[in-house]
Structures are given as structure tokens and as C-alpha cells.
Amino acid sequence: MNTTAANTQSILSSEEILTHWQGHRGLTRRVIEAFPEKELFEFSIGGMRPFSEMTKELLAIAVPGLTQIAHDKETELEEKRDELKTKQDLLNAWDQSTDEINALWKLVKPERLREEINLFGQYNNIGIKSVQYFIDNEIHHRGQGYVYLRALGIEPPYFWEH
Amino acid sequence: MNTTAANTQSILSSEEILTHWQGHRGLTRRVIEAFPEKELFEFSIGGMRPFSEMTKELLAIAVPGLTQIAHDKETELEEKRDELKTKQDLLNAWDQSTDEINALWKLVKPERLREEINLFGQYNNIGIKSVQYFIDNEIHHRGQGYVYLRALGIEPPYFWEH
Numbered sequence: 200m201n202t203t204a205a206n207t208q209s210i211l212s213s214e215e216i217l218t219h220w221q222g223h224r225g226l227t228r229r230v231i232e233a234f235p236e237k238e239l240f241e242f243s244i245g246g247m248r249p250f251s252e253m254t255k256e257l258l259a260i261a262v263p264g265l266t267q268i269a270h271d272k273e274t275e276l277e278e279k280r281d282e283l284k285t286k287q288d289l290l291n292a293w294d295q296s297t298d299e300i301n302a303l304w305k306l307v308k309p310e311r312l313r314e315e316i317n318l319f320g321q322y323n324n325i326g327i328k329s330v331q332y333f334i335d336n337e338i339h340h341r342g343q344g345y346v347y348l349r350a351l352g353i354e355p356p357y358f359w360e361h
Numbered sequence: 362m363n364t365t366a367a368n369t370q371s372i373l374s375s376e377e378i379l380t381h382w383q384g385h386r387g388l389t390r391r392v393i394e395a396f397p398e399k400e401l402f403e404f405s406i407g408g409m410r411p412f413s414e415m416t417k418e419l420l421a422i423a424v425p426g427l428t429q430i431a432h433d434k435e436t437e438l439e440e441k442r443d444e445l446k447t448k449q450d451l452l453n454a455w456d457q458s459t460d461e462i463n464a465l466w467k468l469v470k471p472e473r474l475r476e477e478i479n480l481f482g483q484y485n486n487i488g489i490k491s492v493q494y495f496i497d498n499e500i501h502h503r504g505q506g507y508v509y510l511r512a513l514g515i516e517p518p519y520f521w522e523h
Contacts, residue, residue: 210378
């Protein structure tokens with residue numbers, strides 16, 4: 200396994216990266232909450248997925264991805280979560296993931312984030328770049344959720360406050 | 362001026378943060394390109410801004426924000442750019458910003474990114490957190506641009522490939 204050192208002074212600590220991620224996750228939780236029950240599972244624009252399905256993708260990536268980083272054991276990308284049928288189901292799964300991410304993060308040494316990891320057996324990258332992708336992908340889909348909310352006449356949470 | 366050290370091993374180098382940012386900016390450029398001329402300036406959903414206006418916001422933040430970080434001199438947030446009237450105008454401004462960001466970044470020492478900076482005289486944060494906000498805000502609005510494109514029946518660029 201290759202390890203690539205970041206070759207200049209530290210810019211961000213491991214704790215700060217976790218705080219950044221969980222800050223975004225807190226905002227995404229408020230976006231899930233802002234959807235009416237029915238529209239969360241049914242509303243879409245331009246043939247895209249409802250926000251519930253995007254949420255399931257985010258759930259499928261975060262804990263399983265971080266589990267592979269923490270335990271160096273390949274996990275599966277499983278976006279089909281038919282058991283999550285209500286907004287409360289999604290919020291409960293979200294909150295459980297929040298706790299699991301915090302617990303898993305404690306197992307990830309900073310140097311592990313510089314190791315190459317073939318995530319889900321298909322995305323080969325150093326650990327920190329996979330974590331950046333988890334966060335960026337969440338922001339991307341949450342931005343789409345903002346448009347859905349606006350199209351529904353609902354004021355989304357303020358982006359800055361997370 | 363306070364300096365807060367990241368207190369663990371380096372996770373990301375300054376060069377990697379620039380590469381990450383410019384990777385996202387390259388993808389946003391492709392999203393601007395994907396819009397038809399008229400819809401770039403006129404199409405919107407739910408009372409939101411057209412993607413041209415979001416692009417102007419991103420232009421208003423990136424170079425002026427980084428200029429303040431590089432030169433420690435307060436800059437203005439100026440989102441009104443009436444001179445940018447066509448897609449090509451926006452793309453030219455985008456490319457000019459790309460070069461300016463690369464040049465400014467060379468002036469920013471890693472330790473500067475740990476200093477508190479009151480950006481645009483109103484957003485007080487350590488430098489790296491402002492840069493993270495620049496990137497996150499761009500991903501957020503670009504995700505909204507994806508919905509606009511889908512609503513227009515246009516396939517957006519693939520998110521992963523940047």
C-alpha cells in the first residue's frame with residue numbers, strides 16, 4: 200500500500216476535517232427536515248431522483264466508506280434502502296450515521312488519510328481525497344435539494360450557518 | 362492577529378487544496394458552457410437566480426477573497442457585473458480568475474491560511490476556512506445549475522470526473 204505524504208505545513212487537522220464534514224451533515228439534516236413527507240419521496244425536477252433517494256446515496260457512502268478507511272476492509276456501496284420509508288426513518292438513519300462517523304473517525308490515524316484505498320473496490324484514491332469526495336458529493340446533492348425546496352415554495356435553511 | 366495552528370499531522374498540503382479548488386472550477390466552467398446562451402441569463406426555478414448570476418457571485422468571491430488573504434488588504438464583495446453580458450464574457454472572466462487564483466496562491470504561505478482574516482470586512486474566519494467556503498459555495502450553486510440543466514433537458518457534465 201502506497202503512502203503519499205503531504206509535503207508542506209499542516210493546513211487542516213483531522214479534527215477540523217471531521218468538524219467540517221459533520222457541519223455539512225447537520226445542514227443536510229435540516230434540508231431533509233424541511234421537505235414535506237410526500238414531496239421528500241416523490242418530488243423531482245427534470246427526471247432526477249427525489250431528495251429521499253439522494254439522501255440514501257449519501258447514507259450509502261458515508262459510513263460504509265469511512266468503515267473501509269478505518270478498518271481497511273472492503274465494503275459495499277448499497278444505495279437501495281427500501282426499509283427507509285418515511286422522513287423519520289431517514290432522519291433516524293442520518294443520526295445513527297452521525298454517531299458512527301464520530302466513532303469511526305477516532306480509529307482513523309491522520310497517516311491513514313494519506314494511504315491509497317480502493318474504495319468500494321472501484322474508487323482508488325488516497326483516503327483524504329475520498330473523504331473530500333464524500334463531503335463535496337453531499338454539498339452537490341444538497342444544493343439540488345435547495346432547488347426542489349424553492350420549486351415547492353419552501354424557504355431552505357441558510358447555507359452559511361452550518 | 363491570531364494564528365491557530367492545526368495541531369496534528371498534515372493531511373492536505375497547500376498545493377493539494379489549490380488543485381482541489383481548480384478541479385472544481387474546471388467542472389463549473391463546463392457547467393457554464395453547457396447552458397444555452399439565453400437560458401444561462403434567463404432560466405430559473407422557484408424564484409432563484411439564473412446561473413449567470415450565481416456565476417457572478419462565484420467570480421466576486423474567488424479572486425477578491427483570495428486577494429485579501431494574499432495581500433492582507435480588505436477587498437469588496439462586488440457581485441454586480443453588468444459588463445458580463447454573454448456566455449463568452451463569463452467564460453473569459455472565469456479563465457482570467459483561474460490564472461489570477463494560481464498567481465495569488467503562490468503568495469499565500471501555508472501559515473497564512475491559519476490566520477484569522479475578516480474577509481470582505483464581514484466574514485471573520487481563519488484563512489483555510491474561508492477557502493473551504495469558497496469551494497463549498499461553488500459546489501452548492503453548481504449543483505443548482507445541474508438541476509437547471511436537467512430541467513432544460515440537457516445532460517450535465519459528470520460530477521466525478523473533475
